[in-house]
Amino acid sequence: MNFFIKKFITLIMTLFLVSVGAFLAFQIIPGDVVTSILGTEATPEREEQLREELGLNDPPVVRYFSWAGGVLRGDLGRSYQYSKNMNEMMPVAELIGDKLPVTLWLAGLAMVLIVMVSIPLGVLWAKSGNRFLDAALGVVTQATMAVPSFFLGILVTFLFGVVLKWFAPGSYVSYRQDFGGFLGYLVFPALSIALPKIAMTARFLRNSMLTEMKADYVRTAYSKGCSRQRVMYGHVLRNAMMPVVTFLGMIIAEIVAGSIVVEQVFGLPGIGRLLISSINNRDFPVVEILILYITFVVIFVYFLVDILYRVIDPRISER
């Protein structure tokens, strides 16, 4: 129990430090926000008024705490780039809330693909003594890992969109309009994210299983009369999965990053595209929140993996 509390405190501390870092970083960069919102031809009075509205005249410490306090209460600030209507700036929370489901479904779909394909593939690979299959899988996975996600996205578009015509590139439908069509379109970007990770995970699981197969307990299991099936699935796979769980946790962090790029390839209106356009337009309130959000996801996943790891392998908690 002590361990969880310690981990939890670290989690909070890291988030705090990242929030301070993200906030400070965007304070020191050159360029005036007010000019970029109003343009260069605004009157000094209007500029001063906006500056006051945005709280830019307060000292940085006050602004940090009013920002962080707002974030804790669910007020994520306002976007400089998007406006709700003529006189109101778009709240960041609404902006993200609209785009978050796209990214979450994409990441979820990719994760499902990874787990469903890579684990059977890894097991099959480790079990087969076939030299040809061994070499072929080795080459294919190595090559897949060398393909950057954005090019893989283009290849998937080309193969499934242009040659096979299974989907029309750029025909994204919003999840609000047609959920089935939305998921159907999402399969292809998810596949682009998942393929290299499938290759990595399958390789990793195979190596892990091959190591475990040499362990003493495997010989013991065989000698007490266990069938090959039982040894493989009951003993070897269980032990071999332990490092794979950590690995999958790390992969979630990479899916988050991968989706930034792949969303761009397939024109999906998710968090990643929002981040890129906010960076390009210097829309810092949005960038700050997105950094904080992604950090939170990454750290939280590691936190969960740590806990899960202890559940799967009771030996660790005794240390």
Added chain:
Amino acid sequence: MRKPGSGKWNKYLTAGLIMTGIALLLGILGLFWTPYSTTAMSASEKFDAPSLRHIFGTDNFGRDIFSRVMKGLSTTIVIGSLVVAFSASAGILLGALTGYFGGLVDEIVMRVTDAVNGFPSILLALVLISLLGNGRQNVILALGIVFIPSYVRIVRSEFIRLRDADYIGRARLMGVCRIRILFVHILPNIFSVFWVSVMIGFNNAILAESGMSYLGIGVQPPDASLGKMLSDAQGYLQNAPWYALAPGLTIVWVVLGFSLFSEGIRRRV
């Protein structure tokens, strides 16, 4: 302890050397000379399919794709090397000091390293770019900073391992100064391990660089870049697939070559 087969030439090395050799040759050549001008447009040669005249075909402005790929390759290789040089030297310095001396600085550096390592590298690079602004130098700086922790970790663990080795103890007894112990006695002994991570680092730098230029926040025109070419080509996938395939496969070629090469070195050690 030497594993069987170590120290020998292997097929990974051959394949890796050939692939990286061709890529480096074309990239370095591209700095000085390309078969066609990379900017000359020709309305009559729009979207020519690959042929003997234009082996990768031509793009929407009738420019020779092979020449542009060569130029992009040189940009990528130059940026990749500078990023690796920057982050590897910073990593050696930090890793050596923290690994050898330990203490509070070590603790702080390791915390920061852990935090950065767990974070998707392209995201961190994006954040740094949004602070620094884009362009060639800033891409190098941003990626250089992002990749420092991966080197610190390896160098540090090697220095910890060698810190207590007998020959270092002897050197200390003989009154060799600390700087000399660090960089003359320990450093040369970690290179075999370090090389592999430099290769992997080079690959990661290339992938990150092309990803960023694909997103439009990396190298800016007129600097050629494979990532930018890909994003330009995407709209013409229907009628000119070679336009996208050429830069994309070039990236794959380089990355695959380097990973085979590093795998070869790893098996040799």
